[in-house]
Amino acid sequence: MRVAPVVRTLLAAIGMLVGALASGPAPALVGMARGADAGASPVAMTLPLVHRFALGLPTDDVAVLPLSRTLLLAQEAGKRALALDEGTGRLRATIALPTGARHVAADPTLGQIYLPDEFSARLVVVRLVGGWNHLVTQTVGVGRQPHGVAVDPRTHRVYVGNEHGDTVSVVEGLSLRVRATVPVGRIPGGVAVAPASGLVYAVLVGENRVAVLDAARERVLRRVAVGAGPTHLALDPGTERIAVVNTGAGTLSLVDGRRGTASPPLRVGSAPYSVAIDGPRGLTFVASARRPTLTIVDSHHLTVRGTMTLDMVPGAVAVDSGRRLLIVVGASRPWLEIFSYQAL
Numbered sequence: 001m002r003v004a005p006v007v008r009t010l011l012a013a014i015g016m017l018v019g020a021l022a023s024g025p026a027p028a029l030v031g032m033a034r035g036a037d038a039g040a041s042p043v044a045m046t047l048p049l050v051h052r053f054a055l056g057l058p059t060d061d062v063a064v065l066p067l068s069r070t071l072l073l074a075q076e077a078g079k080r081a082l083a084l085d086e087g088t089g090r091l092r093a094t095i096a097l098p099t100g101a102r103h104v105a106a107d108p109t110l111g112q113i114y115l116p117d118e119f120s121a122r123l124v125v126v127r128l129v130g131g132w133n134h135l136v137t138q139t140v141g142v143g144r145q146p147h148g149v150a151v152d153p154r155t156h157r158v159y160v161g162n163e164h165g166d167t168v169s170v171v172e173g174l175s176l177r178v179r180a181t182v183p184v185g186r187i188p189g190g191v192a193v194a195p196a197s198g199l200v201y202a203v204l205v206g207e208n209r210v211a212v213l214d215a216a217r218e219r220v221l222r223r224v225a226v227g228a229g230p231t232h233l234a235l236d237p238g239t240e241r242i243a244v245v246n247t248g249a250g251t252l253s254l255v256d257g258r259r260g261t262a263s264p265p266l267r268v269g270s271a272p273y274s275v276a277i278d279g280p281r282g283l284t285f286v287a288s289a290r291r292p293t294l295t296i297v298d299s300h301h302l303t304v305r306g307t308m309t310l311d312m313v314p315g316a317v318a319v320d321s322g323r324r325l326l327i328v329v330g331a332s333r334p335w336l337e338i339f340s341y342q343a344l
Contacts, residue, residue: 047308047326047339047340047341047343048339048340049337049338049339050325050338050339050340051087051089051336051337051338052335052336052337052338053084053089053335053336053337054334054335055073055075055082055329055330055334055335055336056078056334057075057077057078057334058075058077058315058329058330058331058332058333058334059073059074059075059315059316059329059330059331059334059336060074060075060076060101060102060103060315060316060329060331061073061074061101061102061103061104061274061315061316061329062074062104062316062317062318062327062329062336063104063105063106063318064086064318064319064320064327065106065108066320066321066322066323067108068108069085069086069087069320070083070084070085070086070092071083071084071085071086071318071327071336072104072106072113073104073329073336074101074102074103074104074115075100076100076101076102076118077100078100079096079097079098079099079100080094080095080096080097080100081094081095081097081101081104081113081115081126082094082095083095083113083132084336086320086325086327086338089336092132093132093135095113095115095124095126095135095137097115097117097124098117098119098120098122098124098139099117099118099119099120100117100118100119101115101116101117101118101124102116102118102147103115103116103147103148103149104149105149105150105151105158106151107151107153107156107158107173109153109156110127110156110173110174111127111128111129112125112126112127112128112173113125113126113128114126114149114151114158114160115149116142116146116147116148116149116160116161117139117146118145118146118147119145120139121141121142121143121144121145121146121162122139122140122141122142122146123139123140123141123142123146123149123158123160123169123171124137124138124139125137125138125139125140125176138176140171140176140177140178141178142160142162142169142171142178143160143162143164143165143167143169143181144162144163144164144165145162145163145164145165146160146161146162146163146169147160147161147162147163147188147189147190148160148161148188148189148190148191148202148203148232149161149191150191150192150193150200151173151193152193152195152200152215153195154195155173155195155215156172156173156174157170157171157172157173157179157215158170158171158172158173159171159191159193159200159202160191161184161188161189161190161191161202161203162188163187163188163189163205164187165181166183166184166185166186166187166188167181167182167183167184167188168181168182168184168188168191168200168202168211168213169181169182170182170218179218180218182213182218182219182220183220184202184204184211184213184220185202185204185206185207185209185211185220185223186204186205186206186207187204187205187206187207188202188203188204188205188211189202189203189204189205189230189231189232190202190203190231190232190233190244191203191233192233192234192235192242193215193235194235194240194242194257196240197240197257197258198214198215198216199212199213199214199215199221199240199257199258200212200213200215201213201233201235201242201255201257203230203231203232203233203244204223204230205229205230205231207223208225208226208227208228208229208230208246209223209224209225209226209230210223210224210226210230210233210242210244210255210257210262211223212224212255212257212260221257221260222257222260224255224257224260224261224262225262226244226246226253226255226262226265227244227246227248227249227251227253227265228246228248228249229246229247229248229249230244230245230246230247230248230253231245231246231247231273232244232245232273232274232275233245233255233275234275234276234277234284235277236277236279236299237279238279238280239279240257240258241254241255241256241257242254242255242257243255243275243277243284243286243297243299244262244275245268245272245273245274245275245286246265246272247271247272247273247289249265250267250268250269250270250271250272251265251266251267251268251272252265252266252268252272252275252284252286252297253265253266254299254302263302264302266297266302266303266304267304268286268295268297268304269286269288269291269293269295269307270288270290270291270293271288271289271290271291272286272287272288272289272295273287273288273289274286274287274289274314274315274316274317275287275317276317276318276319276326277299277319278319278321278324278341279299279321280321281321281324281344282298282299282300282301283296283297283298283299283305283319283341283344284296284297284298284299285297285317285319285326286317287314287315287316287317287328288313288314289313289314289331290313291313292309292310292311292312292313292314292332293307293308293309293310294307294308294310294314294317294328295307295308296308296344305344310328310337311333311335311337312328312330312331312332312333312335312337313330313331313332313333314328314329314330314331315329315330315331316328316329317329324340324341324342324344325338325339325340325341326338326339326340326341
């Protein structure tokens with residue numbers, strides 16, 4: 001997931017850190033500290049490992065289709081995406097890409113998968129026609145270096161952040177027609193959609209802000225300041241606030257797009273880069289791009305609950321909230337690990 005020079009530098013350092021870091025202790029939760037700088041002695045807790053699957057290559061992003069128990073994986077290094085069975089790790093499909101995608105999203109209702117192909121300026125759309133054994137692929141021209149992608153499940157519109165175009169492309173999922181190209185600001189990275197409030201969010205890596213778009217009018221309503229070097233974000237579907245990782249600052253910001261406000265930044269460790277939210281349980285999981293660690297945040301009170309030590313530097317995280325499973329894919333090792341957070 002490459003979105004800015006500072007992040008590329010962090011990821012380049014991963015290779016040098018693997019030998020020292022990947023041999024760390026078994027996954028454990030160090031917690032319940034009340035905040036990032038709490039001085040109380042932490043209590044080590046084990047977070048059970050449910051599955052570990054070998055993927056062959058490092059993985060940049062993971063998306064969950066809970067009804068079919070399918071995991072979608074973007075692997076830019078292999079110019080491919082994979083679909084895996086969440087319970088068994090069985091490969092359901094391999095999708096070849098022109099140049100490679102760092103992010104993936106899906107619209108289960110339409111049976112379509114969306115992969116922004118970073119260096120072809122196109123959005124790859126994969127349709128499931130009669131299941132995983134029959135996939136139809138086509139492409140849609142978007143902006144320069146498409147990166148982040150998100151889907152509105154109500155309108156079936158797809159939003160693509162074009163890093164080098166400083167725009168967000170709006171694509172009709174039904175017709176696969178580009179209906180608008182919205183200027184948003186410098187280097188839009190991660191993208192998220194808040195369907196109930198009709199808002200779309202795009203992280204502006206080059207401005208240390210988040211652009212808030214009116215989905216109906218397809219224009220920017222406001223830009224909200226966050227921390228230094230923001231890269232990615234995740235939506236809390238209950239509150240429709242977003243959690244933004246400020247990679248350069250080592251912090252997390254919660255943004256309310258309707259009010260145009262951001263919380264005071266919370267320190268969440270070195271180079272936070274990927275984030276996932278279980279809204280009903282008030283849990284936010286933040287992965288580091290530099291170390292084999294993941295910080296667990298109480299979303300309701302904006303406090304750090306603990307830090308989990310992994311077997312690898314993570315590439316991305318996601319949650320299957322219905323089953324209370326945390327999915328971690330590796331940047332330093334070609335693994336996918338699934339943990340249970342039933343006890344949290």
